[in-house]
Amino acid sequence: MSNTIDGEVPLPDFYQVLGIDEGAPGEVVERAYWQFVNNWRVDGSSSKHSSATLEDANEAYRVLVSPDLRGEYDEMLANGEIGGGSQEDGEAPEPPLKVLSRLHPPGRAAKTNGKSGRRLFPNLSILGLLKPSYWKLNLLLFSALCVSYIVVSSRKLLSQTDEALVFGGAVLAVLLLLALAREIERGRLQGSLARSQERNATLFEHSNDAIWALDLDGRFTTINPAGLQMLGYTSEELLGMSIGEIVQGTHLDTVGELMERGSKGEPSTNVNLELFTRTGRSVAVGLNTNPLRDKGQLTGMLWFVTDESGRKRFQQELTHLASRDSLTGLFNRRRFEEELNLEIGRSRRGEYSSAVLFLDLDHFKDVNDVLGHAAGDELLTHFSELLLSQVRETDVVARLGGDEFTVILPHTDIAGAREFGEKLLDAIGRQELNVNGQAMPMTASIGIARIPEDGRTQEELLSSADMAMYQAKEAGRNRVCDYGGELDLHGLVEKRLEWRRRIAEAVAHDLLILHAQPILDLNNGGISNYELLLRMPAADGAVYEAAQFISHAERFGMMRPIDRWVVRNGIKLAARFGDGRHRDVVFEINISGHSFNDDQLPVIIANELVASRVDPKKIVFEVTESAAISNLERANRFISDVKRIGCGFALDDFGVGFSSLHQLKNLDVDYLKIDGAFIRNLPHDTVDQHLVKAIVEVSRALGKATIAEFVGDGQTLNLLRKFGVDFAQGYHIGKPADIATFLAQAA
Numbered sequence: 001m002s003n004t005i006d007g008e009v010p011l012p013d014f015y016q017v018l019g020i021d022e023g024a025p026g027e028v029v030e031r032a033y034w035q036f037v038n039n040w041r042v043d044g045s046s047s048k049h050s051s052a053t054l055e056d057a058n059e060a061y062r063v064l065v066s067p068d069l070r071g072e073y074d075e076m077l078a079n080g081e082i083g084g085g086s087q088e089d090g091e092a093p094e095p096p097l098k099v100l101s102r103l104h105p106p107g108r109a110a111k112t113n114g115k116s117g118r119r120l121f122p123n124l125s126i127l128g129l130l131k132p133s134y135w136k137l138n139l140l141l142f143s144a145l146c147v148s149y150i151v152v153s154s155r156k157l158l159s160q161t162d163e164a165l166v167f168g169g170a171v172l173a174v175l176l177l178l179a180l181a182r183e184i185e186r187g188r189l190q191g192s193l194a195r196s197q198e199r200n201a202t203l204f205e206h207s208n209d210a211i212w213a214l215d216l217d218g219r220f221t222t223i224n225p226a227g228l229q230m231l232g233y234t235s236e237e238l239l240g241m242s243i244g245e246i247v248q249g250t251h252l253d254t255v256g257e258l259m260e261r262g263s264k265g266e267p268s269t270n271v272n273l274e275l276f277t278r279t280g281r282s283v284a285v286g287l288n289t290n291p292l293r294d295k296g297q298l299t300g301m302l303w304f305v306t307d308e309s310g311r312k313r314f315q316q317e318l319t320h321l322a323s324r325d326s327l328t329g330l331f332n333r334r335r336f337e338e339e340l341n342l343e344i345g346r347s348r349r350g351e352y353s354s355a356v357l358f359l360d361l362d363h364f365k366d367v368n369d370v371l372g373h374a375a376g377d378e379l380l381t382h383f384s385e386l387l388l389s390q391v392r393e394t395d396v397v398a399r400l401g402g403d404e405f406t407v408i409l410p411h412t413d414i415a416g417a418r419e420f421g422e423k424l425l426d427a428i429g430r431q432e433l434n435v436n437g438q439a440m441p442m443t444a445s446i447g448i449a450r451i452p453e454d455g456r457t458q459e460e461l462l463s464s465a466d467m468a469m470y471q472a473k474e475a476g477r478n479r480v481c482d483y484g485g486e487l488d489l490h491g492l493v494e495k496r497l498e499w500r501r502r503i504a505e506a507v508a509h510d511l512l513i514l515h516a517q518p519i520l521d522l523n524n525g526g527i528s529n530y531e532l533l534l535r536m537p538a539a540d541g542a543v544y545e546a547a548q549f550i551s552h553a554e555r556f557g558m559m560r561p562i563d564r565w566v567v568r569n570g571i572k573l574a575a576r577f578g579d580g581r582h583r584d585v586v587f588e589i590n591i592s593g594h595s596f597n598d599d600q601l602p603v604i605i606a607n608e609l610v611a612s613r614v615d616p617k618k619i620v621f622e623v624t625e626s627a628a629i630s631n632l633e634r635a636n637r638f639i640s641d642v643k644r645i646g647c648g649f650a651l652d653d654f655g656v657g658f659s660s661l662h663q664l665k666n667l668d669v670d671y672l673k674i675d676g677a678f679i680r681n682l683p684h685d686t687v688d689q690h691l692v693k694a695i696v697e698v699s700r701a702l703g704k705a706t707i708a709e710f711v712g713d714g715q716t717l718n719l720l721r722k723f724g725v726d727f728a729q730g731y732h733i734g735k736p737a738d739i740a741t742f743l744a745q746a747a
Contacts, residue, residue, distance in 0.1 A: 205224060205225060207224060207226055208226055209226055209304060209305060209306045209307075210223070210224065210226045210227030210230045210231075210285075210303075210304075210305040210306075210307070211223070211224045211226070211227060211302070211303070211304055211305070212224070212227045212302075212303050212305070213292055213300055213301070213302050213303075214243055214259075214262075214300050214301045214303065215299065215300040216259075216262070216263055216298070216299070216300055216301075217242070218242050218243045218244060218255070218259050219240055219241065219242050219243070220238050220239050220240065220241050220243070221239065221300060222239075223235060223238055223239070227305065230275075230277070230283060230285075230305070230307055231246060231275065231277050231278060231283075232277040232278035232279055232281075233278050237278075243255055243259075246275050246276050246277075247273060247274070247275055247276070248273075248274040248275070248276065248282065250274070251273045251274055254271065254273060255273070258271065258289055258301075259301075261289075262289060262291060262300070262301035263298075265291040265293075265298050266291070267288070267289055267290045267291065268287075268288065268289040269288045269289075270286065270288070271286065271287050271288070271289070272284070272285070272286050272287075272308070273285050273287065283307060283309055284307075284308040284309050285305050285306060285307055285308055286305075286306045286308045287303055287304060287305040287306065288303075288304045289301050289302065289303050289304070290302045290304075323335035325398070325399040327377060327380060327381065327399070328380060328381055328384035328399050329384070330384055330387075330388075330397050330398050330399045330405075331396065331397065331398035331399075332398065332399065332400075333398065333400045333401065335398065336396065336398035336400065336406055336408075337458050337462075339396045339398075339408060340356065340396075340408060340451075340458040340461065340462075341458050343356075343396075343408055343410060343451055344451055344452055344456075344457070344458065344461070346410075347451045347452045348452055352410065352411045353411070353412065353413045353450065353451070354408065354409060354410045354411065354412055354450075354451040355408075355409045355412045355413070355414065355416070355417035355448055355449065355450055355451060356406060356407070356408050356409070356448070356449050356451060356461050356462070356465050357406060357407040357409065357417065357420075357421060357446055357447065357448055357465060358404070358405075358406055358446070358447040358448075358449070358462065358465035358466050358468065358469040359387075359404070359405040359406070359407070359424075359444050359445070359446050359447075359469070360403055360404055360405075360444060360445050360446075360469050360473070361379070361380075361383060361403040361442065361443075361444050362442075362443040362444055362445055362473070362477045362478060363443075363477075364376065364379065364402070364403035365403075366626075367379055367440065371440075372629065375440075379440065379442070380399070380403065382431070382442075383405070383428070383442065383444075384397075384399065384405075386427060386428065386431055387405060387407070387424070389427075390420075390423065390424050390427055391407060394410050394411070395407060395408060395409055395410070396408035406462070406465070408451075413450075414448065414450055414482055414484070417448045417450075417482070418448065418480055418482060421446045421448060421480035422480055424444075424446065425443070425444065425446065425478060425479070425480065428442050428443060428444050429441075429442070429443065429478070443477060443478035444478065445469050445470075445472035445473045445477050445478065445479065445481075446469060446472060446479070446480045446481070447464075447465045447466060447467065447468025447469030447470070447471065447472055447480075447481055447482070447483065448465060448468055448480065448481070448482035448483065449461050449462075449464035449465035449468060449482070449483045450482075450483065450484065453484075454483045454484065464483040465483065467483065468481045468482055468483045469481070470496075496552075499549065499552040499556075500552065500556050500558075502536070502539075502549070503536070503549060503552060503553050503556065503558055503562075504558065506536050506537070507558065507561045507562060507565060510565075511536070511537055512534060512535070512536055512562070512565055512566075512569075513534070513535040513536065513537065513543065513738065513739075514532045514533070514534065514535070514566070514569055514570065514573065514739060515532070515533045515534075515535055515736035515737060515738055515739070515742075516530040516531070516532055516533070516573075516587075516736065516737060516739065516742040517530065517531045517533060517729060517733075517734060517735065517736040517737075518530055518729070518733055518734040519531060519588070519707060519727050519728070519729045519733070520717075520727060520728045520729070520733045521726070521727055522717075522720060522721050522725060522726060522727060522728055523726065527585075527733075527734075528584065528585065528586060528727075529585070529586045529587070529588055529620070529707075529727065530585065530586075530587055530588065530742070531587075531588040531590070531622070531729065531736075532566070532570050532573070532587055532588065532589050532590065533545075533546065533590065533736050534546045534550075534562070534566055534590065535738075536549055546590075550592070554592075554594070559592045559594040559595075560594060560595075560598055562592075563591045563592055563594065563595045563598065563601065564598075564601065564604060566589060566590065566591060567589060567591065567601065567604060567605055567608065568604070568608055570587060570589035570619070571589075571605070571608045571609060571612050571614055571619060572608075572612055573587065573739065574587045574612070574614045574618050574619060575612040575613060575614050576743070577618075584618075585618065586617075586618055586619070586620055586648070587618060587619055587620070588620045588621075588622045588650060588671075589619060589620070589621050589622065590622045590623075590652070591621055591622070591623055592623070592627065593623060593624065593626075593627025593628070593631060593635075595623070595638065596627075596631050596634035596635050596637075596638045597634060601638075602638070602641040602642060602645065605619075605642065605645060605647065606645050609645065609646075615646075616645050616646025616647045617646060617647075617648070619647045619648070620647065620648035620649065620650050620670065620671065621642055621647060621648070621649050621650070622649075622650040622651075622652050622671075622673070623635070623649075623650075623651065623652060624651070624652045624653045625651045625652065625653050625654045625675075626653065628651060628667060632666065632667075635667065636666065636667065636668070639667065639668055639669065640668065643668060648670040648671065649668070649669045649670055649671070650669060650670060650671035650672070650673055650707070651667065651669050651671070651672050651673060652673045652709075653673065653675040653676075653709075654672040654673055654674055654675055654695070664698065664702060664704075665702060669704060670704060670705065671704065671705050671706070671707055671727075672695065672699050672704050672705070672706050672707070673706075673707045673708075673709055673729075674692060674695055674706060674707065674708045674709060674725070675709065676709045676710030676730075678691050678692055678695075679692075679708050679709060679710045679711060679716060679720075679730070680710050680712065682716050682719055682720075683713075683715045683716055683719060689719070689723070692708070692720075692723055692725070693723050696723055696724045696725060700724070705726040705727065706724075706725045706726050706727070707725075707726065707727040707728070707729055708720050708725045708727070708728050708729065708730075709729050709730060710729075710730045711728045711729060711730030711731075711732045711733060712730055712731055712732050713732055714732065716732070717732060717733075
């Protein structure tokens with residue numbers, strides 16, 4: 001800050017005027033101050049700066065003094081209380097701080113014309129400026145008080161020496177103000193610098209990133225703890241070492257460029273390097289550099305280094321996850337399609353012939369549904385390992401999803417692809433997966449397509465291989481078919497499209513059919529229930545059973561409209577049996593596991609029951625055990641919704657699920673329909689007999705009724721009664737009949 005007024009009139013330094021050192025204690029400054037003022041008062045000393053100083057001092061400090069203090073100040077000045085006794089009486093001058101203290105004691109309101117409540121210098125006193133430790137400001141206030149009197153009294157009460165006193169105080173006040181301003185600014189800068197240095201030191205010591213300083217020769221001069229930890233050295237080992245000693249050879253040119261820029265005082269940003277740790281481990285880093293200066297002189301470079309190894313590993317993991325199947329570790333569909341496109345390009349250039357195989361595990365859905373997803377995952381993992389053991393390093397293996405796998409065989413013609421497929425089937429057939437003590441044989445169906453003869457794009461090739469695989473399944477499974485040769489492509493495509501067309505037409509035009517099969521109550525010998533079975537008319541007038549077309553409907557995503565059709569028409573049929581001797585007849589309506597995902601189906605059921613005026617107790621919904629267990633959470637929610645409406649629920653094909661007895665307690669169902677596999681040969685198979693007895697005992701303990709399916713003779717029926725089964729269903733009881741026949745029989 002310039003020690004001038006308006007940058008023109010130079011002023012002497014405050015401490016020089018008093019004749020003391022700038023760092024002198026406050027007591028020394030105060031005594032020197034009073035001595036200066038007293039001398040000025042006695043001899044009327046003046047200065048070439050006086051007129052300008054007084055004028056500016058008056059203006060500068062006019063606002064500092066409250067006008068309410070005039071009377072008290074005038075009285076103190078007239079009585080000689082300000083400035084102490086005269087030189088003649090030999091009394092020592094009273095220190096200005098004491099004068100101010102009496103005029104405005106700290107902690108007490110100033111006396112102003114008999115009124116209290118206003119403090120001296122109200123704009124400053126709130127800052128505690130009258131504390132003894134603020135001696136410079138106290139002196140400044142006292143001097144300002146003197147100057148203010150000139151303004152308020154127009155010099156009426158002042159003698160010449162008093163004016164000299166006031167003028168001297170004004171001069172010192174201005175000088176003191178300048179000194180204070182310089183010290184405040186210097187203190188602010190020093191405090192800011194100290195805080196900045198403290199922050200920098202903290203950041204340097206505790207930063208998670210490495211920070212090190214290099215001299216202009218590239219040698220370490222300083223390094224923080226994070227840098228030592230990154231490189232594995234001690235500070236003694238690293239200091240003085242050249243940066244080139246820890247940089248991989250391929251990056252030495254980059255380091256040279258960094259040092260060259262640093263020697264010119266130029267920063268560098270977003271630089272990537274590979275460093276060696278003390279143990280020889282490679283570390284990928286990213287860094288920024290800044291020039292390092294000491295008093296303006298360039299002395300080196302400051303490097304801010306981030307360990308990118310974790311990020312690099314994370315990126316590699318993301319890349320791996322983006323191209324790999326999470327369960328098996330094989331390539332996923334996206335990566336496989338990329339590889340297939342590359343293979344198509346090579347084959348088009350005439351480099352060689354290749355083949356692509358499409359593999360599908362036989363009966364995997366049954367395994368997954370019956371034994372659970374854990375067993376299914378184990379089977380897929382085991383199959384993947386087997387598949388990898390059979391291929392060459394140049395072959396590409398992928399899992400497209402579910403139980404579908406693909407293999408690219410480069411440099412392989414159709415004969416070689418067939419040979420590989422047969423060899424693979426043989427290896428699969430010799431494997432036997434053990435799940436929870438159960439031996440599980442594996443088979444697969446394989447389709448082959450030639451590259452590029454059987455498709456010009458990856459979509460066409462996958463479709464061709466898929467069709468060949470489907471033909472293998474149609475031919476009996478566990479075999480290899482290629483897209484050319486024996487494959488009837490046109491017939492296969494037409495067959496798929498025909499099924500889709502028939503199902504869509506049957507749903508759209510209300511052509512689906514319900515058949516009813518009676519269920520015998522073994523306790524009273526009467527027919528109490530009927531199961532409604534879905535049928536679809538064929539073009540030749542025959543009728544397709546559900547097993548013949550439901551799998552196609554599932555493939556085409558058409559089960560939701562089919563389930564809704566069955567529900568509506570089943571309830572309408574039940575409405576026709578609301579009176580007379582059939583009022584207690586219960587109808588069992590089959591729905592698929594896809595219904596668990598249809599949030600609107602419970603609403604449709606409730607609305608249809610109300611519209612048809614059907615007692616909900618007359619309706620029992622039926623779903624396979626495997627469907628319920630494979631989606632237990634949704635199944636429970638759906639069952640709960642149906643039970644709240646008032647309908648019953650049954651598990652079909654019960655007993656084939658490995659974990660069914662364990663899961664049974666978690667399913668709030670009313671009926672267990674024992675799978676026909678345990679009933680068909682019941683009179684001759686003691687194991688089946690024990691299993692049926694066990695199912696009955698567990699069901700009774702849980703309060704659930706049992707229904708035996710596929711009862712084909714009287715001997716079986718008698719055993720079921722003996723074992724305590726509640727209901728029986730099968731051809732021995734009655735075959736399924738169309739609705740017209742059923743209504744006629746029920747009349």
